[in-house]
Amino acid sequence: MAMKEEKLKTKLGIMNLYSKKTKILISSCLFGQNVRYDGITKGLDNNLLEKLAKKFELIPFCPEVESGLSIPRIACEIVSIKPLKIINKIGEEKTKNFIDGANLTLELCQKENIKIALLKSNSPSCSSKQIYDGCFSGKKIVGYGVTAELLKNNNIKIYDENDIFLLLD
Numbered sequence: 480m481a482m483k484e485e486k487l488k489t490k491l492g493i494m495n496l497y498s499k500k501t502k503i504l505i506s507s508c509l510f511g512q513n514v515r516y517d518g519i520t521k522g523l524d525n526n527l528l529e530k531l532a533k534k535f536e537l538i539p540f541c542p543e544v545e546s547g548l549s550i551p552r553i554a555c556e557i558v559s560i561k562p563l564k565i566i567n568k569i570g571e572e573k574t575k576n577f578i579d580g581a582n583l584t585l586e587l588c589q590k591e592n593i594k595i596a597l598l599k600s601n602s603p604s605c606s607s608k609q610i611y612d613g614c615f616s617g618k619k620i621v622g623y624g625v626t627a628e629l630l631k632n633n634n635i636k637i638y639d640e641n642d643i644f645l646l647l648d
Contacts, residue, residue, distance in 0.1 A: 500536040504588055504596040504630075506605050507541035509640055514541040518551035521599060523640060530647055531597075540587060542580025542604045542626045548573070557603050557622070558613035565603055565625070568615050580604055581626040588635055596630050597646065600639040607637040 507514045511522035522528075531537060544550060553567040555577070565574045581604065587593070598605035602624050610622040627637050638646060 500534065501595065502536045502538055502591055502593045503531075503646075504584070504593050504598075504635075505531075505537045505539050506597065506599040506602070507539040507544070508599050509597060510537065510539035512539060512541070514544050514550055515599075516543070516548075516550075516552045516554050521640075523643070527643055527647075531643070534647065535595075538587070538591060538593060540584055542584045543576065544580075545583045546576040546580035548576050548580075554615070555603050556611045556613045556615060557625070560622070563625070577604060577625040581629040584626045585629050585633055585635075588630065588633070593635065595636045595638070595646070596627075597638050597640070597643070598624070598627055600641060605639075607631070607639050 508521045509523050511520050511528070513520045515521060528537075543552070553569055553571070555565050555567045555573050558564050558566055563574055563578070564572070565577050567573055588596070598607060600606050601609055601611065601619060603610060604624045604626040606622070606624040607627045608621070609619040610624060612618045612620045623631065631637050
């Protein structure tokens with residue numbers, strides 16, 4: 480009898496391994512936390528969050544806050560890619576914070592075996608399609624945020640809030 484119970488526990492343990500939800504990193508602001516530079520949220524609709532949560536284990540994270548930037552904070556933009564330079568609207572250098580935040584995000588993804596990230600569009604950290612042009616003019620250009628670029632280069636699939644339907648198919 481003990482042998483059958485042990486086999487059953489082993490089988491159930493293996494089944495539990497396979498039934499675990501895939502973890503995805505989600506920008507904390509999309510998750511509904513007030514972490515953006517302006518202190519507000521750009522949270523997803525609750526119905527969308529619920530659908531995502533049914534399919535995935537959501538791991539919220541904000542690289543900018545985790546790097547030590549405050550809430551609220553002065554808006555930042557990438558002014559140069561090579562060499563990387565990020566400043567805030569009053570000219571203060573913030574590059575180190577963005578690099579640190581990107582590295583902390585990658586460390587979390589590696590530790591938690593996260594291979595998918597749902598990140599905030601237009602962010603100097605998280606954007607995967609467009610960033611602001613670095614002149615604080617409101618104009619967007621094609622480009623990646625610092626965190627999105629690092630995650631992409633480490634084989635983590637990046638989506639933004641406009642791509643949610645791809646995750647829910």
